[in-house]
Amino acid sequence: DAGVTQSPTHLIKTRGQQVTLRCSPISGHKSVSWYQQVLGQGPQFIFQYYEKEERGRGNFPDRFSARQFPNYSSELNVNALLLGDSALYLCASSSGGPTGLISPLHFGNGTRLTVT
Amino acid sequence: AQKITQTQPGMFVQEKEAVTLDCTYDTSDPSYGLFWYKQPSSGEMIFLIYQGSYDQQNATEGRYSLNFQKARKSANLVISASQLGDSAMYFCAMREGGDTGPRALTFGSGTRLQVQP
Numbered sequence: 001d002a003g004v005t006q007s008p009t010h011l012i013k014t015r016g017q018q019v020t021l022r023c024s025p026i027s028g029h030k031s032v033s034w035y036q037q038v039l040g041q042g043p044q045f046i047f048q049y050y051e052k053e054e055r056g057r058g059n060f061p062d063r064f065s066a067r068q069f070p071n072y073s074s075e076l077n078v079n080a081l082l083l084g085d086s087a088l089y090l091c092a093s094s095s096g097g098p099t100g101l102i103s104p105l106h107f108g109n110g111t112r113l114t115v116t
Numbered sequence: 117a118q119k120i121t122q123t124q125p126g127m128f129v130q131e132k133e134a135v136t137l138d139c140t141y142d143t144s145d146p147s148y149g150l151f152w153y154k155q156p157s158s159g160e161m162i163f164l165i166y167q168g169s170y171d172q173q174n175a176t177e178g179r180y181s182l183n184f185q186k187a188r189k190s191a192n193l194v195i196s197a198s199q200l201g202d203s204a205m206y207f208c209a210m211r212e213g214g215d216t217g218p219r220a221l222t223f224g225s226g227t228r229l230q231v232q233p
Binding site: 112 | 163223226
């Protein structure tokens with residue numbers, strides 16, 4: 001089975017632009033989460049979606065938004081890009097429900113976003 | 117306060133030796149899960165091992181074991197018989213329980229492990 005797939009792998013944008021990142025979960029996984037990993041740090045939680053509904057949001061500004069489609073794939077949108085948005089954006093899926101404690105997150109390879 | 121603390125920014129180990137990566141955590145929730153992930157230079161986060169707060173025994177997965185000391189709030193990862201391919205960043209993470217809300221992972225700052233031949 002294919003793992004979590006993300007596209008694109010790399011992206012270069014200019015300050016003020018908008019970007020859309022895409023994620024396809026492991027087949028059968030209904031929960032998708034997004035994380036931001038700034039260089040030299042651990043990932044930080046941005047969003048969780050389950051059955052097309054937002055189930056949680058981390059401490060990120062409203063410039064960040066996401067959605068989940070009927071096939072459980074997901075998009076992360078970031079508007080009005082800032083230099084500080086440069087990071088590796090990781091998508092993860094899990095087989096558990098939105099409140100599942102045990103199910104591990106399975107991550108994709110990430111999208112590396114550079115804002116200049 | 118930091119929820120997950122990894123005090124070792126970098127570690128070196130000789131091939132075939134064992135190594136322990138430290139992780140301490142802070143939570144008031146009686147129900148939580150602790151995870152370890154490996155991140156090679158390619159960027160993918162690879163799930164290694166899980167320990168639940170109510171688990172009586174320490175978790176083991178192949179060469180990985182988790183030294184869980186609940187009273188000390190520590191969850192150290194032990195890698196036995198290190199291999200060159202174990203060179204990577206290692207992250208400790210926690211997911212807290214509770215009645216509602218998402219089960220977001222909180223990650224530590226990571227430990228970079230280098231295995232030397």
